[in-house]
Amino acid sequence: MLAAATEPDEARQSNVSTEMNAMNWDRIEGNWKQIKGQVRQQWGKLTDDDLDRLHGKREELEGVLQERYGLAKDEAKRQVDEWSGRYKM
Structure with missing residues (x-):
């Protein structure tokens, strides 16, 4: 019974985390020129051309990471999630 009570909480936390990541990524994308160095x-x-071509697009960054580092899609996403979670504007 206790496990059932925590499932909605976990789902709610996941949704909040997803929304916060999306809001943070909007800031990253909007300030891409300033944060390319980071x-x-x-x-x-990643080359300067890679960074210029990305224009802050998250999915494209994940794709370039897969190419340059030979990462699986899930690993590239995890790394971007981790980095963007640490990024504060």
Whole structure:
């Protein structure tokens, strides 16, 4: 019975986390020119051309990380989630 009571809480927390990530990513995308250097520090294999081409698009960043680092899709997403969660504007 206790487990059933926590499931909605877990789902609610997941939704809040997803919404916060989306809001944070909106800020990242809107300030892409200013934060490209931080992205480059995190993922040094990305070229200036890569960063310019991305324009802050999350899915494209994940795709380039897969290409440059040979990451699986889930791992690229995890790394971007982790980085964007630490990013504060």
